[in-house]
Amino acid sequence: MRSLLITNIGELTTHSDSVLTDAAMIVTDRVEWVGSASSPHAADEVFDAQGAAVLPGFVDSHAHLVFAGDRAAEFAARMAGEPYTGGGIRTTMAATRAASDAVLRSNVERLVDEMRRQGTTTVEIKSGYGLSVLDESRSLRVASEFTTETTFLGAHVVPPDVPRDSYVELVAGEMLRACAPHAKWVDVFCERGAFDVDEARTVLAAGMAEGLLPRIHANQLTEGGGVRLAVELDAASADHCTHLSDSDVDALASSQTVATLLPGAEFSTRSPYPDARRLLDAGATVSLATDCNPGSSYTSSMPFCIALAVRDMRMTPAEAIWAATAGGARALRRSDVGHLGIGAYADLMVLDAPSSVHLAYRPGVPLVRKVLHKGVWVR
Numbered sequence: 001m002r003s004l005l006i007t008n009i010g011e012l013t014t015h016s017d018s019v020l021t022d023a024a025m026i027v028t029d030r031v032e033w034v035g036s037a038s039s040p041h042a043a044d045e046v047f048d049a050q051g052a053a054v055l056p057g058f059v060d061s062h063a064h065l066v067f068a069g070d071r072a073a074e075f076a077a078r079m080a081g082e083p084y085t086g087g088g089i090r091t092t093m094a095a096t097r098a099a100s101d102a103v104l105r106s107n108v109e110r111l112v113d114e115m116r117r118q119g120t121t122t123v124e125i126k127s128g129y130g131l132s133v134l135d136e137s138r139s140l141r142v143a144s145e146f147t148t149e150t151t152f153l154g155a156h157v158v159p160p161d162v163p164r165d166s167y168v169e170l171v172a173g174e175m176l177r178a179c180a181p182h183a184k185w186v187d188v189f190c191e192r193g194a195f196d197v198d199e200a201r202t203v204l205a206a207g208m209a210e211g212l213l214p215r216i217h218a219n220q221l222t223e224g225g226g227v228r229l230a231v232e233l234d235a236a237s238a239d240h241c242t243h244l245s246d247s248d249v250d251a252l253a254s255s256q257t258v259a260t261l262l263p264g265a266e267f268s269t270r271s272p273y274p275d276a277r278r279l280l281d282a283g284a285t286v287s288l289a290t291d292c293n294p295g296s297s298y299t300s301s302m303p304f305c306i307a308l309a310v311r312d313m314r315m316t317p318a319e320a321i322w323a324a325t326a327g328g329a330r331a332l333r334r335s336d337v338g339h340l341g342i343g344a345y346a347d348l349m350v351l352d353a354p355s356s357v358h359l360a361y362r363p364g365v366p367l368v369r370k371v372l373h374k375g376v377w378v379r
């Protein structure tokens with residue numbers, strides 16, 4: 001593969017070294033060399049960053065991209081004062097079931113492209129709007145065309161056409177067997193109004209027995225038992241973590257389970273943000289993701305989530321950027337993305353800014369100038 005020299009990097013964040021200034025790097029599909037812009041080096045091609053900041057591509061470890069329709073009217077109603085309950089998932093379910101594979105595919109393609117333009121080079125994609133054997137498995141087939149990080153979320157909510165008990169049995173049985181060949185992960189929305197801890201344990205244990213790895217939507221709306229279940233099962237990630245007891249925080253801090261915070265959901269439901277500072281100070285590993293979905297968080301922008309985390313969740317810019325890159329990789333148990341150490345995939349972005357702090361300092365501004373994915377410019 002041809003080599004590419006990126007030189008005159010004003011600020012290079014690799015996460016495997018301290019932040020470098022006046023830096024250069026050589027990549028193929030992987031990072032081959034990192035050092036000073038003034039030391040001699042040669043490559044097949046050269047890109048002059050002209051003093052801009054370079055950092056790893058974002059790892060968005062939580063996104064619901066396979067769906068049809070939108071819920072703009074529900075958002076407007078919520079902003080006019082109606083509370084968020086999660087019930088709108090069934091609205092999207094009906095639209096998703098009615099959509100062809102081609103429509104679902106083009107929706108995912110549009111959102112993945114939107115993400116790339118904003119610096120995301122790895123994305124996890126969940127099912128969860130089909131809620132039938134056929135519609136969940138075709139959702140995952142479509143998702144697997146775009147990423148290897150595919151997640152079976154048949155246990156998103158109970159669909160209106162199946163009784164509750166038999167639905168849990170279906171998800172943990174026939175639906176799981178149809179979906180497992182297309183999925184890496186199994187997930188459950190463990191929450192009041194969705195699935196309780198025992199139901200979540202049943203579904204996750206069944207998924208693990210089929211070779212899938214667990215992750216959980218936990219403690220978004222209430223201080224339930226989702227986080228403790230995540231730690232009990234050594235889940236890669238407990239996602240949301242908005243309402244945590246002291247023992248939840250301690251459990252996360254003494255485990256490998258990442259606390260994935262999704263501030264787009266609190267923003268879009270006008271809810272209190274999770275306390276990132278409390279988790280970080282306790283020693284938990286924190287990641288940030290978009291939760292991109294048509295109901296509670298219709299943003300595909302990791303820079304927006306970084307800005308929220310810094311402004312409203314008391315993360316420092318450096319902590320938020322780590323959480324959106326290396327933290328996301330931890331939440332997917334990946335060591336080949338989310339950093340720019342030697343041997344990592346050459347997934348990175350060049351900003352229209354001299355420092356990565358600008359991602360939070362200049363919210364809403366399209367600062368991602370160039371994006372490299374596995375050594376190829378995709379923007």
Ligand SMILES: [Zn+2]
Nearest residue numbers: 062064217291
């Ligand atoms: Zn979610």
